[in-house]
Every structure is written in structure tokens, then in C-alpha cells.
Amino acid sequence: MTARRGPGVAGVSAVGKVDLSIELPRGLRLDNPILVASGTFGYGIEYRDVVDIQLLGAIFCKGTTLHPRVGNITPRVTETPAGMLNSIGLQNPGVDAVVRKYGPTWQGWHVPVIVNVAGESIEDYVEVASRLDSVPGVAGIELNISCPNVGKGGLQFAIDAEAAGAVTAAVRKVTDLPLLVKLSPNVADVRPIARAIEAAGADAITAINTLSGIAIGPGRRRPLLGNVYGGLSGPAIKPVALRIVYEVAQVVDIPIIAIGGVASLGDVLDFMAVGAIAVQVGTVLFADPTLPVRLVDELTDECRRLGLDSYLPLVGTALPRRSSALAAPSSKGVEYRP
Amino acid sequence: MQLVAAELVESREILPGQWLQAFHAPALTVGARAGQFVHIRPGDFSGLILRRPFSFNTVDRASGIITIHYRAVGRGTDWFTRLRPGDQVDMLGPLGQPFEVDPRSRHLLLVAGGLGMAGVRMLVDDALRAGREVTLLFGAASATEVYPSSLLPDEVEYIVATDDGSLGHAGYVTELVPTYEGWADQAFACGPAPMLAALARLAAGRNARLGVASLGRKPGRGSRRSGRAAATAEPGTAAARRKSFLQISMEQNMGCAVGACLGCVVMDTQGVPQRVCREGPVFASDELDWEAGW
Numbered sequence: 183m184t185a186r187r188g189p190g191v192a193g194v195s196a197v198g199k200v201d202l203s204i205e206l207p208r209g210l211r212l213d214n215p216i217l218v219a220s221g222t223f224g225y226g227i228e229y230r231d232v233v234d235i236q237l238l239g240a241i242f243c244k245g246t247t248l249h250p251r252v253g254n255i256t257p258r259v260t261e262t263p264a265g266m267l268n269s270i271g272l273q274n275p276g277v278d279a280v281v282r283k284y285g286p287t288w289q290g291w292h293v294p295v296i297v298n299v300a301g302e303s304i305e306d307y308v309e310v311a312s313r314l315d316s317v318p319g320v321a322g323i324e325l326n327i328s329c330p331n332v333g334k335g336g337l338q339f340a341i342d343a344e345a346a347g348a349v350t351a352a353v354r355k356v357t358d359l360p361l362l363v364k365l366s367p368n369v370a371d372v373r374p375i376a377r378a379i380e381a382a383g384a385d386a387i388t389a390i391n392t393l394s395g396i397a398i399g400p401g402r403r404r405p406l407l408g409n410v411y412g413g414l415s416g417p418a419i420k421p422v423a424l425r426i427v428y429e430v431a432q433v434v435d436i437p438i439i440a441i442g443g444v445a446s447l448g449d450v451l452d453f454m455a456v457g458a459i460a461v462q463v464g465t466v467l468f469a470d471p472t473l474p475v476r477l478v479d480e481l482t483d484e485c486r487r488l489g490l491d492s493y494l495p496l497v498g499t500a501l502p503r504r505s506s507a508l509a510a511p512s513s514k515g516v517e518y519r520p
Numbered sequence: 521m522q523l524v525a526a527e528l529v530e531s532r533e534i535l536p537g538q539w540l541q542a543f544h545a546p547a548l549t550v551g552a553r554a555g556q557f558v559h560i561r562p563g564d565f566s567g568l569i570l571r572r573p574f575s576f577n578t579v580d581r582a583s584g585i586i587t588i589h590y591r592a593v594g595r596g597t598d599w600f601t602r603l604r605p606g607d608q609v610d611m612l613g614p615l616g617q618p619f620e621v622d623p624r625s626r627h628l629l630l631v632a633g634g635l636g637m638a639g640v641r642m643l644v645d646d647a648l649r650a651g652r653e654v655t656l657l658f659g660a661a662s663a664t665e666v667y668p669s670s671l672l673p674d675e676v677e678y679i680v681a682t683d684d685g686s687l688g689h690a691g692y693v694t695e696l697v698p699t700y701e702g703w704a705d706q707a708f709a710c711g712p713a714p715m716l717a718a719l720a721r722l723a724a725g726r727n728a729r730l731g732v733a734s735l736g737r738k739p740g741r742g743s744r745r746s747g748r749a750a751a752t753a754e755p756g757t758a759a760a761r762r763k764s765f766l767q768i769s770m771e772q773n774m775g776c777a778v779g780a781c782l783g784c785v786v787m788d789t790q791g792v793p794q795r796v797c798r799e800g801p802v803f804a805s806d807e808l809d810w811e812a813g814w
Binding site: 221222223224228229231232244252253255256257258259260261262263264265266268270273416417465466467468469470471472 | 521522523561567568569570571596610612772773774775776777778779780781782783784785786787791792793798813
């Protein structure tokens with residue numbers, strides 16, 4: 183079980199001619215498509231003792247807001263079958279402190295750091311993005327739009343195409359950084375939202391954020407999490423993430439970065455097959471911190487085994503032929519949804 | 521912090537549902553200190569997705585053996601009980617901040633409630649080895665859950681309280697504390713949250729009750745220096761803990777255990793959440809807000 187961990191497995195093989203690097207819009211160059219998801223890797227420094235972070239494709243840092251946030255009351259996390267629920271509540275020291283504390287460190291790193299941004303209003307997002315815009319060491323911005331829009335009755339940006347497009351467009355105006363927008367799975371149909379985000383100028387889409395869920399506490403007297411609701415992540419949500427990437431890939435042309443329970447090379451290849459250009463490893467990191475760097479090696483080996491010098495031919499192989507996708511998006515899937 | 525493969529060498533049920541397991545993990549014994557913990561990965565994604573944190577119960581550098589002590593309460597801990605000698609687990613550690621014993625402290629009062637014994641057990645060994653005197657107060661629901669004295673060094677003064685009075689003092693272990701607080705130079709505790717909160721209240725009123733400053737400092741002389749040091753000692757620093765009469769080992773549901781996920785926080789007196797896995801699990805009792813409800 184643990185035999186493949188430890189010294190000797192961390193390095194990217196120098197043998198062979200496989201090149202895993204990719205160029206995303208606005209010059210965001212990644213050495214490889216194995217990334218670590220926001221909220222699971224802190225600010226990149228926490229796992230340094232056991233992971234060679236420079237071997238990662240990119241690090242998505244903890245969600246960052248305009249002002250410091252203390253987060254939600256505990257318990258904040260609990261295990262669920264093949265997954266976990268979390269309700270951290272966006273605890274973070276605020277964008278200025280993040281930039282001051284980690285910016286200089288990130289600047290010295292080879293691995294790009296993309297700052298995950300959250301807010302309660304369009305103005306929040308815009309302000310945070312503009313403060314990140316010229317910071318050395320910040321390679322891009324990922325918008326977490328699964329936040330309540332306080333001014334609009336608390337409706338999440340992510341569940342409404344118009345709001346998702348509006349916040350994306352507003353941020354786009356204030357930054358030239360690569361702009362990624364993270365989709366929520368807690369919607370009836372994600373496709374109009376993805377299209378709105380693309381139309382608003384996003385450079386890439388990340389999918390998916392956590393699924394909303396609850397757990398019950400000891401004695402069954404109340405929900406377990408202090409905040410009642412939590413976000414479900416881990417291998418349990420992989421089929422949902424696959425479905426959403428599959429749907430989004432057929433309606434947008436910008437790159438898609440997949441997240442949702444990646445635990446093995448097979449998962450990486452599955453997400454690529456439905457159109458993901460890269461994947462983020464998240465919850466499984468907690469159990470297996472060296473997984474991402476092993477996946478880089480395993481993907482290299484897989485390409486070599488297939489006689490490929492790049493993994494790009496593996497992207498989109500399970501999607502319907504593009505000609506059929508040019509027609510109006512199918513609504514066939516809808517009837518299979520609850 | 522290291523990631524190592526640890527081999528189970530012994531596993532036994534020392535009390536109904538409570539297990540003591542010994543692992544060969546020499547690399548982790550080197551830097552391990554009392555109060556720190558390991559994060560062990562159960563299974564191989566057979567539905568168990570999170571590691572489980574365990575305090576260092578005992579650490580023997582000569583043999584490279586560490587022990588953990590836990591109660592089987594769910595699928596994760598059940599998985600651990602099924603391990604057999606020779607099985608390997610993936611262990612991350614040492615993690616967190618340790619107990620800090622002031623060099624001048626001669627008399628240590630340790631207070632453990634139930635499984636909290638695992639949190640202070642290693643400190644018993646370390647303190648005795650350093651020539652200190654240790655009194656260990658232990659509370660449990662009833663005699664059937666009392667940690668066996670045969671698993672403790674002879675030199676420790678071991679005093680038991682049970683809720684139902686079936687062994688030792690009838691009542692809460694915290695009721696025994698006033699008898700010893702005058703004797704103790706420092707106190708260290710681990711156990712259920714209500715017990716820790718009660719101890720923190722006792723510690724807060726201790727100087728006034730005993731009419732002495734902590735750690736034998738005379739009031740006035742040196743108090744300004746210590747006052748300033750206390751004010752500048754950041755939560756999570758060794759200095760903040762060493763200066764405190766009472767250090768407590770906290771528990772929270774944990775995700776990553778390295779400070780990345782912010783799942784396991786407790787609130788400090790400044791209103792800033794502190795990570796149990798990183799700034800803790802050992803805190804000075806006066807660093808934490810016991811009324812915050814988390």
C-alpha cells in the first residue's frame with residue numbers, strides 16, 4: 183500500500199521525449215496538467231516537507247477575500263463515504279495580508295500560484311482582483327463564484343448565468359491575469375452558466391466546486407457541521423464532476439480544468455477523455471500528499487506507453503463528435519436528473 | 521514532518537473497545553515530543569478518505585517503537601483494530617506543537633479524562649526521565665474504563681476519579697485538582713471539552729487563590745518583563761505555552777493535519793481561529809476563548 187511512496191518517486195522522469203507542458207490563454211504556462219485544488223493545499227507552504235511542490239503543474243491557493251474572515255463555527259469537516267464534507271467558511275486573512283505574507287515566497291517559485299478569489303458582491307471580487315493584478319508571484323486568478331451575492335438576496339453567483347457572467351466580466355475589466363472561473367455543480371443545468379462565463383471573457387473554466395450536503399451529529403439531535411451545510415468532495419463526487427465536464431466541454435471553447443475526486447491516473451485520464459485539459463487534485467491529498475507528483479510520473483509513463491509525446495491526444499476522446507455538438511445543446515440529459 | 525511506512529508490531533485491546541498499538545517507525549521517534557501527533561492513513565480508499573490523528577502515546581527511541589491508544593468508535597478506528605503484526609501503515613508526523621515544560625518546574629500535575637490519557641501519556645515518561653515528580657489525575661465514567669496502572673511507570677502518583685464512584689474518587693477528576701494545584705509548578709491536560717474548560721477556569725483563578733504568581737515569580741519583581749513577554753508571545757509559540765500554568769491538548773475533527781485545510785480550528789482570546797494541527801494541539805489555557813463555543 184505504501185511501497186511506492188518515499189524517495190525515488192517524486193521526480194519527473196527525464197528519460198524519453200514526453201512533454202506534459204501546456205500553454206493556457208494569456209501566457210499561463212504549466213509544466214504539466216496535474217494541479218492542486220484551492221482549499222486543500224493552503225498557500226503552498228504547508229506540505230513543503232513531504233512534497234516537492236515545484237513538480238506540480240500549478241498551485242491554487244486558499245480562497246481569498248477582500249477582508250479577513252474568521253470562517254465558520256466548528257465542526258468544520260467530517261468524513262463521508264469516499265469523501266468529506268467541509269464548511270470552512272472561507273477563513274483567510276484577507277487579500278492584502280495574503281499578498282504581503284506569501285507574495286514574495288511565490289515569486290521565488292517555479293510553480294505558478296493561482297489565487298482563488300471569493301466575495302459577497304461584484305465590487306468585492308473586482309477589488310480583490312485589482313489588488314492581485316500586478317503582484318509578482320501571482321500567476322492567475324480563479325473565481326470562486328459559489329458565494330452568496332449579499333446584495334441580491336444571497337443568491338449564489340454560480341447558479342445564475344447572468345450573475346456569473348456579470349462577475350466574470352467585471353473582474354475581466356480590471357485584470358490582465360489569466361482568469362479562471364469555478365463552476366458550482368449545485369445547479370439544474372450548468373451549460374448556460376458556462377457559456378455566460380466564456381462570453382464574459384474568462385480564459386478557462388474549472389469544474390467542479392463541492393456539492394452541497396449535510397451530515398447528522400452524534401445522538402441525531404442536529405446536523406453535525408457547525409454551519410449545518412457543507413461541501414461534499416472526494417472520490418464520491420467524481421461521477422458528477424465527469425458529467426459536468428462532459429456537458430461543459432460540448433458548449434464552450436475555452437479550456438476546462440477538472441476537479442472532483444481525482445485519486446488515480448485512471449481518474450486523470452477519465453477527466454481528460456471528457457474534455458479536461460488539466461485536473462486539480464484536492465481532497466485525496468489529505469490522505470496521500472504525494473499523489474500529485476506521482477500522477478505526473480504516471481501520466482508521463484502512460485504517454486510513453488501509448489507512443490505519444492504529449493497528452494493532448496487523450497483530451498476529449500469520449501466526447502460526442504464535434505459536428506453534433508455544433509447543433510443546439512441537447513436537453514436529453516435533463517430527464518435523467520432529479 | 522515526514523511520511524513513513526510504519527509496521528505494526530503489537531496490537532491489543534487494553535480496555536473494552538480501547539486499543540493500544542505499537543508501530544516500528546524509527547524515523548518518527550527521533551524528533552517526536554510529548555503532545556505531538558501522527559496522522560495515519562487507513563485503508564486504501566475503501567470509502568475511508570481521511571487520515572486519523574493519534575497522539576504519541578509513548579515513544580521509545582532505542583527500539584524505534586511508537587504507540588497509539590484509541591477507542592474504536594467508527595469505521596476508521598475499526599479498520600485500525602483489524603491490523604495484524606507485520607501490516608504496514610502510512611504515517612505522517614511528527615505534527616503539531618508539543619507540551620513545554622519550564623526547566624524550573626519540579627512538580628507536574630497531569631490531568632486526563634478518558635482517552636485524553638493518550639494525550640499526556642508520553643509526558644509522564646519524559647518528565648520522570650528528567651527527574652521531575654508527576655501526579656496524574658485520571659477521570660473516567662466507571663472502573664471498567666480506568667486506564668490500567670500496570671501500563672504506567674511506578675514512579676508516577678496515579679489518582680483516579682470515576683463518575684459513578686466505582687473506583688477512586690466519586691465524581692469529576694477536576695474536583696481533585698484544588699488538592700494539588702498548590703504543589704504543582706505546571707499542569708498539563710487532555711480530555712473532553714467540558715473538562716478542559718473547567719480546568720481552564722480553575723487555572724485562571726489559581727494565582728488569586730494561592731496568592732502566588734505562576735512559576736514562583738514574585739509579584740512585582742520580574743512581572744513587567746514576564747507581562748510583556750506574555751503579551752508578545754504569539755499563540756502557538758513555545759514561549760506562550762511555557763509561561764502558562766496550564767497547557768491543554770485540544771481535539772477537533774481534522775482534515776489535512778498540516779495546516780492547509782483550516783478544518784480543525786479553535787478560537788483564541790483575540791478572536792483569531794488557531795489551527796489545532798499547527799498552532800496546537802497543545803495550547804496555553806489562557807490563549808483560548810473557552811466561551812466561544814468552538
